[in-house]
Amino acid sequence: MSVPMSVPRRLVPVALLLLAAGAAVAEEPAHVHVHPTEAPAPALPGGSLYQLGVTVDAADGARLALDSLRGTPVVVTMFYSTCTSVCPMLTLQMQHIAAALDDGERARVRFLMVSLDAARDTPPRLEAFATEHHLPQPPFIVAHAAAGDVRAIAAALGIRYRQLPDLSFSHSSVITLLDRDGVAAARTQVLAADDPGFVASLKAALR
Amino acid sequence: MPRARVPLGLALLASAALAGASPPAERAAMPEGDFTPVVAPGPATKSVHVAAFGLDRRPVTNAAFLAFARAHPEWRKGATPALLADSQYLAHWAGAAELGAAVGPEQPVTRVSWFAARAYCAAEGGRLPTWYEWEYVAAADEARADARQDPAFRERILAWYAVPASRRLPPVGKTPANLYGVQDLHGVIWEWVEDFGGMMISGDSRTQGDPDKLQFCGAGALSAEIRDDYPILMRMALLSSLEANFTTSNLGFRCAYGASR
Numbered sequence: 493m494s495v496p497m498s499v500p501r502r503l504v505p506v507a508l509l510l511l512a513a514g515a516a517v518a519e520e521p522a523h524v525h526v527h528p529t530e531a532p533a534p535a536l537p538g539g540s541l542y543q544l545g546v547t548v549d550a551a552d553g554a555r556l557a558l559d560s561l562r563g564t565p566v567v568v569t570m571f572y573s574t575c576t577s578v579c580p581m582l583t584l585q586m587q588h589i590a591a592a593l594d595d596g597e598r599a600r601v602r603f604l605m606v607s608l609d610a611a612r613d614t615p616p617r618l619e620a621f622a623t624e625h626h627l628p629q630p631p632f633i634v635a636h637a638a639a640g641d642v643r644a645i646a647a648a649l650g651i652r653y654r655q656l657p658d659l660s661f662s663h664s665s666v667i668t669l670l671d672r673d674g675v676a677a678a679r680t681q682v683l684a685a686d687d688p689g690f691v692a693s694l695k696a697a698l699r
Numbered sequence: 700m701p702r703a704r705v706p707l708g709l710a711l712l713a714s715a716a717l718a719g720a721s722p723p724a725e726r727a728a729m730p731e732g733d734f735t736p737v738v739a740p741g742p743a744t745k746s747v748h749v750a751a752f753g754l755d756r757r758p759v760t761n762a763a764f765l766a767f768a769r770a771h772p773e774w775r776k777g778a779t780p781a782l783l784a785d786s787q788y789l790a791h792w793a794g795a796a797e798l799g800a801a802v803g804p805e806q807p808v809t810r811v812s813w814f815a816a817r818a819y820c821a822a823e824g825g826r827l828p829t830w831y832e833w834e835y836v837a838a839a840d841e842a843r844a845d846a847r848q849d850p851a852f853r854e855r856i857l858a859w860y861a862v863p864a865s866r867r868l869p870p871v872g873k874t875p876a877n878l879y880g881v882q883d884l885h886g887v888i889w890e891w892v893e894d895f896g897g898m899m900i901s902g903d904s905r906t907q908g909d910p911d912k913l914q915f916c917g918a919g920a921l922s923a924e925i926r927d928d929y930p931i932l933m934r935m936a937l938l939s940s941l942e943a944n945f946t947t948s949n950l951g952f953r954c955a956y957g958a959s960r
Contacts, residue, residue, distance in 0.1 A: 536780070543783055640817075647814070647896055648782055648943060650942060654897030657743075
C-alpha cells in the first residue's frame with residue numbers, strides 16, 4: 493500500500509529548525525536567571541502537529557487545544573462515525589494498538605480520533621459512538637473539529653479525503669504516532685492485521 | 700455578490716500604501732451554475748451545483764504577499780515551521796521582508812504552501828477556492844462558459860504546459876480574460892485549491908481490495924466525453940502529488956470569497 497507522504501523530506505527541515513532553536517536558546521542573555529520550574533517549555537519543533545494551533549471539541553463537549561497534549565505520545569487518526577466500510581476496521585486497529593500496551597503504558601498515551609464529518613459528528617454523537625465501540629475516554633479522545641480545522645489536521649497528517657454526494661467520505665486510512673512534541677514518529681496504513689513495527693515505535697516513544 | 704464582510708485587513712492597507720497607485724486586487728462575481736467535473740462526484744451523480752462566489756481576477760502577486768508577510772511576521776520567509784511550509788518557502792525572495800531585484804512585484808507569488816495561501820486569503824476575508832469552483836471558472840474561454848470540448852482550447856492550455864518551469868514568470872494580468880473577466884487560470888502558474896487533499900490517486904480506503912476501483916481518479920471513473928481532457932487530468936495529477944507544506948517555483952494561488960457549497 494502506498495504512503496503518500498514523503499517522510500524524509502519533511503524530517504530534514506525539522507532537523508534544521510531544531511538546530512535553529514538550539515542556537516536561539518544559546519543566545520539567551522546570561523543575566524536572565526530562570527528558575528527551572530518556571531522555565532517556559534522549549535520551542536515547539538517545526539514539524540509538530542501542534543504548530544497548527546488548532547482546538548477541537550472532545551465528545552464530552554470540552555474544548556481541547558491540541559497542543560495541550562504536548563508531553564504525551566499520541567496515536568492519531570481521522571474517521572467518521574457513520575462510516576460502514578473501513579472506519580470500523582480503523583477503530584478496531586486503534587483498539588488493538590491500545591491493547592498491545594500494558595496498563596501503565598496505556599495510561600501515558602492518548603488515542604485521538606478526529607472526525608472528518610464536521611457537519612454531522614457533533615460531540616453528543618461522538619459520545620454515543622465512543623460508548624457503542626467501547627472506547628474509554630481517556631485514553632481515547634473522540635473529537636469534533638470545525639470544517640476548516642478538519643482540512644488543516646488532515647493536510648498535516650497527509651490524510652486525503654473527499655465527501656461524496658451521499659454524504660459519506662472517501663478517505664485514506666492513516667494512523668500516525670506523534671512523539672511528546674507532536675512530531676510524527678511512525679505511521680501505518682495496515683488495518684486488517686497487527687503492525688508490530690508501529691507498536692514497537694509507540695513503546696519506544698514511551699520510554 | 701458576497702464580498703468580504705470584515706473590514707479590509709492591515710495587509711491590504713499596507714499593500715495599497717506600498718504599491719502606490721496600484722488598486723487592490725479585483726474580484727470577479729461568479730454566477731451560480733451546474734458543472735460537470737471530469738470525475739463524477741459520486742456513482743449516481745454527474746454534475747455539481749456551484750453556488751455564487753467571488754474570485755480574484757488574477758493570482759496573488761509578490762507585492763501583495765509581501766504586504767501580507769510584513770503584517771503577519773509568522774508568515775515571513777524563514778519564520779514558518781516545517782509543518783506549515785517546507786524549506787523552499789519564498790526561497791527566491793531576497794529577504795524576510797523584501798523581494799529583491801530579481802523578483803518582480805507583479806509576478807504571481809510562488810513557493811508558497813497551502814497553509815500560507817490559506818492564511819493569506821483568511822487575512823483578506825476570503826478563502827481558497829474549492830477544486831470544483833476553480834475548474835468551473837477555468838472551463839470558460841473568452842466567449843463560452845464551457846470550452847472544454849474544444850480541441851483548440853485544450854491545445855492552447857497544453858502549449859503552456861509544455862513550457863519549461865524554469866522560465867521567468869510573466870506579470871499577472873497578461874493573458875486574455877475569460878468569460879467572467881478572470882485571467883491567468885491557464886498559462887502562468889499552477890494554483891492551490893482548498894480541497895487539494897480530495898485528489899486521491901492511491902490509498903483510497905473505500906476501494907481497497909477492488910482492483911477495478913483501486914484508483915477513483917483512474918480511467919474507469921472518468922466519463923467517456925472527457926477522458927481525453929489532458930489539461931484537467933494533468934492538474935489532478937499535480938494536486939494529488941502535493942502535500943500541504945510543499946512549495947514549488949510555479950505553484951501559487953488566488954482567493955475566493957463567500958461561502959462555498
